[in-house]
Amino acid sequence: xxxxxxxxxxxxxxxxxxxxxxxxxxxxxxxxxxxxxxxxxxxxxxxxxxxxxxxxxxxxxxxxxxxxxxxxxxxxxxxxxxxxxxxxxxxxxxxxxxxxxxxxxxxxxxxxxxxxxxxxxxxxxxxxxxxxxxxxxxxxxxxxxxxxxxxxxxxxxxxxxxxxxxxxxxxxxxxxxxxxxxxxxxxxxxxxxxxxxxxxxxxxxxxxxxxxxxxxxxxxxxxxxxxxxxxxxxxxxxxxxxxxxxx
Numbered sequence: 001x002x003x004x005x006x007x008x009x010x011x012x013x014x015x016x017x018x019x020x021x022x023x024x025x026x027x028x029x030x031x032x033x034x035x036x037x038x039x040x041x042x043x044x045x046x047x048x049x050x051x052x053x054x055x056x057x058x059x060x061x062x063x064x065x066x067x068x069x070x071x072x073x074x075x076x077x078x079x080x081x082x083x084x085x086x087x088x089x090x091x092x093x094x095x096x097x098x099x100x101x102x103x104x105x106x107x108x109x110x111x112x113x114x115x116x117x118x119x120x121x122x123x124x125x126x127x128x129x130x131x132x133x134x135x136x137x138x139x140x141x142x143x144x145x146x147x148x149x150x151x152x153x154x155x156x157x158x159x160x161x162x163x164x165x166x167x168x169x170x171x172x173x174x175x176x177x178x179x180x181x182x183x184x185x186x187x188x189x190x191x192x193x194x195x196x197x198x199x200x201x202x203x204x205x206x207x208x209x210x211x212x213x214x215x216x217x218x219x220x221x222x223x224x225x226x227x228x229x230x231x232x233x234x235x236x237x238x239x240x241x242x243x244x245x246x247x
Contacts (some may be wrong), residue, residue, distance in 0.1 A: 006054025006103035007181035041070035057104035068224035078119035120158035
């Protein structure tokens with residue numbers, strides 16, 4: 001299977017909301033150890049031309065919209081044309097010629113998603129999740145029906161088409177970023193790792209892989225998801241909603 005990458009190095013903005021701000025640290029929210037959204041969503045997702053172009057970031061946006069709308073029983077499939085149009089708007093890619101196929105910065109894509117949407121689907125906002133805080137990672141995935149993720153892939157992942165694992169015996173091929181940056185959308189977690197969508201497939205990564213190669217992670221707030229209907233003790237939803245009005 002042909003696979004392209006396309007997530008550029010993380011760009012940090014001090015104005016980006018941090019999810020930890022909205023979780024009550026005096027009475028921390030503990031997410032369920034297992035989520036099972038995969039049983040409720042389609043196992044068939046588009047490639048979005050990510051075998052030809054480095055459009056993994058807008059492809060991840062399209063996969064998120066499909067997963068969320070599947071969850072609420074009103075599935076929407078963002079089209080290839082809409083994903084490539086977003087790639088054009090975010091990064092200057094030319095769908096007609098393939099020029100400027102240079103990848104995307106995730107933070108820039110999130111701002112675009114918030115302001116303009118993809119396939120007619122906007123997000124209300126987003127908050128950064130510290131990928132080293134596993135409690136926050138599980139909480140964000142549970143509360144917001146997924147995670148928008150950036151990974152700095154090692155060359156060793158090229159030979160792992162279904163499950164990404166850390167392989168220290170691979171030497172420099174296991175170095176973060178030795179293959180390149182990639183964007184995926186996480187749908188589930190359990191004790192062994194996480195389930196995500198990439199290149200039109202359902203895939204897995206172990207928690208050790210996550211710890212070593214994830215370089216950015218975002219909770220995304222969307223009306224397409226079930227998150228708005230959740231009332232979780234210890235989560236400052238009203239405060240978050242007020243801050244999101246700044247977007």
